[in-house]
Amino acid sequence: MAKVPVQFTLNGSEKAEFVESGTTLLHALRDKIGDTSPKGGCHQGTCGACSVIIDGELRLSCLTLAETCGGADIRTTAGLAEGGVLHPLQRAFLDAFATQCGFCTPGMIMAAKVLLDRTPNPSREDVVEALSGNICRCTGYEPIIQAVLAAARANSQNAA
Amino acid sequence: MELRKDYFADVRKDGLHEIGQGRPRLDSPGHVTGKTAYFADRNFPGMLHLKMVRSPHHHARIRSIDTSEAEKHPGVVRVLTAKDVPHNVYTILILIQIGPEDETVLADGKVRWKGEAVVAVLAETERAAQEAAAKVKVDYEVLPAVFDMEEALKPGAPLVNEYHGQNYYLYDSGECRKVRFGDVDASFAQADHILEQSYQSSPIEHAPTETTGCVVTPEGNDRFTCYTNTQAMFFTLDNASIILQMPGSKLHFVGGTVGGGFGGKVDVIVEPIAILAAKLTGRPVCFIYSREEEMQISSPRAAEKVVIKDGVMKDGRIVARKVTGYTDAGAYSRHSPYGAQKGAAHYPGPYTIPNVWIDTYCVYTNRTPSSAMRGFGVTIGDFALEVQMDKLARLIGMDPLEFRFINAYRDGDMKAHRQPTEGAALIECMQAASRAANWPVAEKYMAMSSYRKGV
Ligand code: FES
Ligand code: FES
Numbered sequence: 091m092a093k094v095p096v097q098f099t100l101n102g103s104e105k106a107e108f109v110e111s112g113t114t115l116l117h118a119l120r121d122k123i124g125d126t127s128p129k130g131g132c133h134q135g136t137c138g139a140c141s142v143i144i145d146g147e148l149r150l151s152c153l154t155l156a157e158t159c160g161g162a163d164i165r166t167t168a169g170l171a172e173g174g175v176l177h178p179l180q181r182a183f184l185d186a187f188a189t190q191c192g193f194c195t196p197g198m199i200m201a202a203k204v205l206l207d208r209t210p211n212p213s214r215e216d217v218v219e220a221l222s223g224n225i226c227r228c229t230g231y232e233p234i235i236q237a238v239l240a241a242a243r244a245n246s247q248n249a250a
Numbered sequence: 251m252e253l254r255k256d257y258f259a260d261v262r263k264d265g266l267h268e269i270g271q272g273r274p275r276l277d278s279p280g281h282v283t284g285k286t287a288y289f290a291d292r293n294f295p296g297m298l299h300l301k302m303v304r305s306p307h308h309h310a311r312i313r314s315i316d317t318s319e320a321e322k323h324p325g326v327v328r329v330l331t332a333k334d335v336p337h338n339v340y341t342i343l344i345l346i347q348i349g350p351e352d353e354t355v356l357a358d359g360k361v362r363w364k365g366e367a368v369v370a371v372l373a374e375t376e377r378a379a380q381e382a383a384a385k386v387k388v389d390y391e392v393l394p395a396v397f398d399m400e401e402a403l404k405p406g407a408p409l410v411n412e413y414h415g416q417n418y419y420l421y422d423s424g425e426c427r428k429v430r431f432g433d434v435d436a437s438f439a440q441a442d443h444i445l446e447q448s449y450q451s452s453p454i455e456h457a458p459t460e461t462t463g464c465v466v467t468p469e470g471n472d473r474f475t476c477y478t479n480t481q482a483m484f485f486t487l488d489n490a491s492i493i494l495q496m497p498g499s500k501l502h503f504v505g506g507t508v509g510g511g512f513g514g515k516v517d518v519i520v521e522p523i524a525i526l527a528a529k530l531t532g533r534p535v536c537f538i539y540s541r542e543e544e545m546q547i548s549s550p551r552a553a554e555k556v557v558i559k560d561g562v563m564k565d566g567r568i569v570a571r572k573v574t575g576y577t578d579a580g581a582y583s584r585h586s587p588y589g590a591q592k593g594a595a596h597y598p599g600p601y602t603i604p605n606v607w608i609d610t611y612c613v614y615t616n617r618t619p620s621s622a623m624r625g626f627g628v629t630i631g632d633f634a635l636e637v638q639m640d641k642l643a644r645l646i647g648m649d650p651l652e653f654r655f656i657n658a659y660r661d662g663d664m665k666a667h668r669q670p671t672e673g674a675a676l677i678e679c680m681q682a683a684s685r686a687a688n689w690p691v692a693e694k695y696m697a698m699s700s701y702r703k704g705v
Contacts (some may be wrong), residue, residue, distance in 0.1 A: 121293050125284075126291035129459075131460060131509075137459060154332075166284065168283065177284065183282045184278050187275070189279075191287065191458075191511075193458075194459050195282055195284075227510045228459075
């Protein structure tokens with residue numbers, strides 16, 4: 091099958107790959123580039139485990155074709171910690187016990203990040219709405235909601 | 251958080267101090283940074299993808315299998331059928347002497363449930379494996395199927411599994427697990443009220459976020475490394491060793507990180523065939539359930555039916571309990587004979603009842619094989635028992651919590667299966683619950699003790 095070249099930045103660094111036409115971004119990131127932080131829980135757009143941020147928008151990488159990502163700025167949970175220091179969301183997920191098996195966690199953190207980037211002081215309803223595309227079978231969601239609210243509080247304290 | 255240590259104070263003198271403390275989980279830093287390595291995060295050059303051809307029928311004889319078109323499909327490396335599997339008929343619990351072997355790795359001559367694995371296709375890409383699997387031709391003669399446990403137990407029902415010879419698991423105690431304690435019939439005759447109710451549950455899928463699977467690499471020295479999300483590492487290693495007729499020393503299992511299990515990943519299903527495929531092709535092999543397979547193919551919690559007949563006195567004492575439990579194993583045993591057996595010990599509940607009669611059946615039907623899930627064998631029973639307890643309390647016009655105090659087991663009481671009660675603490679839990687839920691009970695119940703020092 092014909093391969094197509096694709097070039098984008100992933101967590102700030104340039105990546106270039108040849109992919110088969112029709113390859114999903116999830117597959118390209120995990121199996122070609124080696125960033126396994128997005129997870130494949132369903133490969134059909136229903137679980138949110140594969141969530142990544144493309145040009146500031148939350149996207150399901152299992153439903154995004156890699157060849158459509160030329161020139162894009164792609165962010166994943168693997169690139170969130172800076173210089174070994176955890177992002178406030180990562181810190182909050184740790185402290186609030188918001189991760190059990192951890193399989194949904196990278197996707198949850200991506201969804202929460204897009205929310206906080208736009209709505210620095212979200213209400214509980216905002217958080218529930220923002221996470222509504224992400225399934226967690228372990229935690230019962232409440233610790234995750236609390237973690238996102240705690241991260242928002244930590245952000246606003248740092249800003250003050 | 252309030253911690254009550256007084257009840258076990260004479261048992262534990264070692265000054266436990268961890269409960270009530272916040273302790274970080276050791277695996278969380280990996281989870282929040284995306285660094286935790288799940289089995290599917292391993293990728294090896296030249297890795298093949300395995301896809302199963304599955305039965306579209308609930309029960310059918312296989313007349314013939316034609317893999318020739320699939321083998322010609324571009325990208326296909328190998329196609330496996332029953333004859334390729336060294337020890338094709340197995341059962342997981344054979345490791346603890348619970349036989350007979352009753353399940354095939356790949357169907358041989360017959361399929362017994364819709365979704366059963368028939369042919370394994372190995373190809374360079376997932377897509378090629380999928381396309382080739384669709385080209386395998388299996389000629390089936392559809393047989394009558396049975397889906398209801400009580401129908402399956404009737405004479406003349408279609409025989410689901412020839413390795414058992416009848417549609418129930420044959421325990422050493424006969425067609426069911428039995429508990430006989432006291433004289434239920436005499437007590438029913440003297441009871442003020444009798445209440446007989448039946449409770450039923452459907453199969454429940456665990457639906458872990460990470461689907462079941464494994465990645466196997468041949469190490470070039472006749473040894474194989476299997477990265478797996480099994481919840482039952484050594485069970486899987488030992489069963490793989492039996493199925494592949496290969497010493498366990500040749501198998502290296504790497505696991506421990508499970509993206510959600512809940513009991514759904516204790517069966518030995520994906521690993522043996524993937525190891526065999528790696529051995530026969532000399533290439534790394536990846537076998538991951540699709541979401542659809544996870545929901546439809548992986549074992550659910552068994553459907554259960556529980557029929558409870560209780561004799562109760564106006565003063566609140568339950569004097570007799572008779573239970574008949576049915577566990578739907580589906581087409582194969584997996585962990586269900588054990589689950590049904592657990593139910594037999596559990597059905598009196600945490601109550602002291604002087605006369606008990608229990609039969610629990612592990613029944614074979616043409617449904618998806620069921621297996622372990624969080625407290626299997628007792629969880630559905632607890633639902634049934636506690637609903638029954640509420641109904642009994644209502645029947646005699648008693649407060650449901652006080653009714654449970656009257657019947658609660660206490661240290662030293664003999665249970666129906668003849669294990670003395672130790673460390674019960676049920677009375678103390680109910681007293682704490684009464685306060686916490688602001689559901690007051692009479693003072694005499696608050697003065698009770700599991701040690702029987704009180705009332
Ligand atoms: S893997 Fe993309 S939504 Fe589930
Ligand atoms: S922590 Fe397991 S799915 Fe969310």
